[in-house]
Amino acid sequence: MRNFLIAGNWKMNGSTAMSNGLTDGIVAGMPASERVELLVCPPYPYLGTVAARIAGSGLRLGAQNVSAHAAGAYTGETAAAMLQDVGCEYVIVGHSERRAMHGESSEIVAAKFCAALAEGLKPVLCVGETLQEREEERTMTVVSEQLKAVIEMAGIDSFSSAVIAYEPVWAIGTGLTATPEQAQDVHKHIRDVIAAGNEQVAADVQILYGGSMKGENAAGLLSMPDIDGGLIGGASLNAADFLAIADAAAAQG
Numbered sequence: 001m002r003n004f005l006i007a008g009n010w011k012m013n014g015s016t017a018m019s020n021g022l023t024d025g026i027v028a029g030m031p032a033s034e035r036v037e038l039l040v041c042p043p044y045p046y047l048g049t050v051a052a053r054i055a056g057s058g059l060r061l062g063a064q065n066v067s068a069h070a071a072g073a074y075t076g077e078t079a080a081a082m083l084q085d086v087g088c089e090y091v092i093v094g095h096s097e098r099r100a101m102h103g104e105s106s107e108i109v110a111a112k113f114c115a116a117l118a119e120g121l122k123p124v125l126c127v128g129e130t131l132q133e134r135e136e137e138r139t140m141t142v143v144s145e146q147l148k149a150v151i152e153m154a155g156i157d158s159f160s161s162a163v164i165a166y167e168p169v170w171a172i173g174t175g176l177t178a179t180p181e182q183a184q185d186v187h188k189h190i191r192d193v194i195a196a197g198n199e200q201v202a203a204d205v206q207i208l209y210g211g212s213m214k215g216e217n218a219a220g221l222l223s224m225p226d227i228d229g230g231l232i233g234g235a236s237l238n239a240a241d242f243l244a245i246a247d248a249a250a251a252q253g
């Protein structure tokens with residue numbers, strides 16, 4: 001049975017005091033369930049301090065972005081090896097905000113996915129459709145194409161060391177949430193796309209839902225057969241709100 005992964009994407013929020021307080025609050029309230037894994041993805045400057053604070057707690061650490069390059073003259077970029085060096089286990093790649101606002105094509109996202117894997121980091125690959133694409137009934141095509149770019153570059157077996165997050169763009173930060181049924185349809189599709197290449201990898205890969213997930217709607221989403229956790233933005237900035245989602249996962253048994 002797949003574990004749940006409840007992941008907080010803090011985006012560009014916080015300060016030293018805020019990230020320390022939030023980290024300590026999460027560590028203090030983590031559910032005891034062995035089926036629930038918790039992950040926080042703070043901004044780069046706080047990764048080292050958060051890593052020190054979570055040592056031995058079981059709370060996992062990830063970054064929000066990574067360079068596609070290994071090292072060198074890439075001013076302002078951060079290499080996967082550096083993230084690994086400061087204690088990250090995971091890194092988000094292909095978040096829709098980076099695709100839309102930082103010009104990241106699916107090929108760039110695939111290169112970042114490969115760069116992460118090369119240093120032993122688990123990429124959390126984000127895929128999802130815009131409102132227009134959903135209204136044009138192109139959701140499954142868009143998601144398939146986003147996955148295909150990564151499958152072609154990294155190979156299907158790479159998903160045994162990766163996580164996928166389905167994040168409908170129209171649900172991110174909007175307060176609109178996909179219904180459990182809408183999300184399940186896409187999660188099932190994602191698992192089918194992976195299964196076409198390797199059934200065992202598909203059976204094992206964690207597929208998270210992201211987009212205005214919170215304590216009140218988490219149970220319904222997490223009860224669906226192909227939803228294995230959440231990638232949470234807004235509600236991850238408050239320990240009690242984040243832990244409410246973790247508790248909803250723990251309550252699934």
Ligand code: PGA
Pocket residue numbers: 009167171172173174175210211212213231232233234235
């Ligand atoms: P949200 O963000 O929970 O604030 O909608 C989710 C995300 O962007 O990962």
